[in-house]
Structures are given as C-alpha cells and as structure tokens.
Amino acid sequence: MAQLRTSAGRACALLKAMANEDRLLLLCQLAEGERNVSELQQNTDIAQPTLSQQLGVLRDEGLVDTRRDGKYIYYRLAKDEVLAVMQALYASFCGSVPRASASSRQSRAK
Template sequence: MTEIDIDTLRQSAAEACGLLKVLANPDRLLLLCQLAQGEYCVSDLANATGITQPTLSQQLTVLRHAGLVATRREGKQVYYSIVSEQAMEVMQVLYRLYCQQEPDVKAVPATEATDL
C-alpha cells in the first residue's frame, strides 16, 4: 500500500470542498443539470428551469466566477456551457443517483432509509 501525501490530500480536499460549496444550491444544480445536456442561451435556461431572471443571472455569475461554466456571445445572445470536467463528472454521478430511475424500482425516501 502506498503512503498518502497529506499535503496533497489536504489541497485536494480543499478543492473538492470548493466545488461542493458551489453545487450546494438547488438553482445552481438545476442550471448545471440543464447545461450538462449542452450549451444554452439565458432565455432558454430561464424557460427550461423556471428560474426567474434576477436569480438566474446571479447564479450563472456564481458558476462563471467559480470556473464551472463559460460564456459565448452570439449577437445579443449569451450562451453558457460547462467547462469544468470535475463539475461535469459530479453532475453525471448526481444524475445517475437522483434523476435516473429504472422501471419497477421504487426509491426509498431518505426518512425510511434510516430505519433500515
């Protein structure tokens, strides 16, 4: 078994915490879930998610400043896409755990799962 470099581990843990802090918001998760499907302009994101314009702009700014998404301007339209490979991988795991449900499989609510 190889020994773990604690300084490297500490730095990686700090980076992971930063990503998780940005993801710890329902609106940002919803936006990233939508953006995981491809590039979207702001108006399409608003229509797809139901997030109001002020909140949408605020959350997209947070995602952009965190380096998770990038913008591309085409005329008057601003398009957003995910550029963080780590964020994309986390979104894929979250999608698999929370959004995909196989037919005939009933998910156990979290309150019931603790009683198992």
C-alpha cells in the same frame, strides 16, 4: 498528504458552489449541453434576476464558461470535474446520465 489536502479543498469548493437548488438546476441543464440564458430561464422557471445572480456565482467559481453569439450569451460547463459530478448526481437521483455534446466538450478544451 499536502496534495490530498489541496484536492479536498478543491472538492469542497466545487460542492459548496453546487449546494444551491437553483445553481444545481442550471448545472443539470448545462450537463446536457450548451444553453443560452433564454433557454435556461425557460427550462428551469428561475426568475431573471435570480438566474443572472446564480449564473454569476457559477461563473465566478469557474464552474461555467460563456461565449457570445450576436445578442445571446451561451453557457457551458467549464471543467470535466463538474460534468463528472453532475453525471454521478444524475445517475443517483434522476436515473439517467447526461452527456455533454461534443461541441460543448470541444469548447471546454480550448
């Protein structure tokens, strides 16, 4: 029972972090593969200050990882659990299931 309670706590933390429209839009984008901040802003129409704030929340909660390439910061899903939840949400609400690119999955494995 203790292990089940721990798992329930982790699931609640994940769902709480996802329970924001902007963060969910960002996670939807990242479920399709790694994106830089400019791509995320362009694809979601989230204003820069809000985008930065919500990406910070996702980073603090451990849902996304980052890497720097020159002047760009790229974001990707940090955990397979996040991708699994996003795939379930896509299937239920969007009609198709995203698949993270192989490079995105490999980056998470490191």
